[in-house]
Amino acid sequence: MAKKLILPIISMIISVTGLVIIFFKYDIGFQITPLLIGCFGVFTGFLLALTFVKIREKKPSLNVILAYTFSDREIGDEFAQSLEKYRIKVLSETERLGNDKFEIENQEIRNAQYVLVLISEHSRKSHYIDRIISLSKSNSKRIIPIVLDQAEVPKSISKYPIFFNHKEKNLDENTHDLADQLIHAI
Amino acid sequence: MYEVLGSGYFKDFIVPLVSVFLTIAIKVVSRRDLFISPTRDDFAIGFDLLTTSLILLVMYSSKLAIDLQSKGSLNAEFCQKKLQILPWIITLAILFVWGLSSVVRIWGWQNNQNRILKLWPGVIIPLMIGVAALLLTVNFIE
Numbered sequence: 001m002a003k004k005l006i007l008p009i010i011s012m013i014i015s016v017t018g019l020v021i022i023f024f025k026y027d028i029g030f031q032i033t034p035l036l037i038g039c040f041g042v043f044t045g046f047l048l049a050l051t052f053v054k055i056r057e058k059k060p061s062l063n064v065i066l067a068y069t070f071s072d073r074e075i076g077d078e079f080a081q082s083l084e085k086y087r088i089k090v091l092s093e094t095e096r097l098g099n100d101k102f103e104i105e106n107q108e109i110r111n112a113q114y115v116l117v118l119i120s121e122h123s124r125k126s127h128y129i130d131r132i133i134s135l136s137k138s139n140s141k142r143i144i145p146i147v148l149d150q151a152e153v154p155k156s157i158s159k160y161p162i163f164f165n166h167k168e169k170n171l172d173e174n175t176h177d178l179a180d181q182l183i184h185a186i
Numbered sequence: 187m188y189e190v191l192g193s194g195y196f197k198d199f200i201v202p203l204v205s206v207f208l209t210i211a212i213k214v215v216s217r218r219d220l221f222i223s224p225t226r227d228d229f230a231i232g233f234d235l236l237t238t239s240l241i242l243l244v245m246y247s248s249k250l251a252i253d254l255q256s257k258g259s260l261n262a263e264f265c266q267k268k269l270q271i272l273p274w275i276i277t278l279a280i281l282f283v284w285g286l287s288s289v290v291r292i293w294g295w296q297n298n299q300n301r302i303l304k305l306w307p308g309v310i311i312p313l314m315i316g317v318a319a320l321l322l323t324v325n326f327i328e
Contacts, residue, residue, distance in 0.1 A: 005289060007288070009285065028271075038320075038324060041198065053228070062219065
């Protein structure tokens, strides 16, 4: 590595020496006050940029609905937490919410960019999951099925590409890895 | 408006401020929404500032040459003096940028890591050189 650095460093030394010679030979007078004002300008620019970055960091990057049944709440909650680390606003919906929240669900699905549905043997029996799928389709939302066990994907969403299928891969990865893969896939 | 643009503070204060702010902000804004957490790469703006300085110098040379060609130029001597040294400054600056970019390529990246800059040789040293180049260029341009 040291050998590779010789030529670039020599070129830098030559150019700096040349600039210094020009500076003295042609008497280029740099004024100190404007340089100090410039330093203050650069510092202010940095502070503004940092503030901008911090404000932007807090803004959710994506709204997703994560729908799962009460029986799958353990993996569902864990997956929701993993997604939130990526500043994804996750509306974790479980069938516990009951049937009287149709309007709220409809509104939330309208605001979401993606609807993630955890498919399992339990979810196949759930009217709640069927309703979420139906609402998502009527709102033309992209549904991402995540198959957790041996369950078949419902026919109503069979045309959507399956993001994770337990039948093809073992669920030995943790939910954080699953969230990471999902982020890179969407 | 003319007063603002013509004021010394615009050149000395606003130009460096806007250059630094916009360079960082545009890097962050142009990335995918899912990956907007700040990285070292966002603050590695030394080469951007060096390039800005070079472009400013080239534009300044062009302006001086046009001024010199125009008949009845009041400060022909001043333009000639600056035009004598500007090609040398630009050539030496390009040589310096080439040297610095090679140093960063060889020394500025973490081993066995993809696309992660080292803090000092990859980010801070080029940044300080870029800031110095921008301030000196802005000061040189009259």
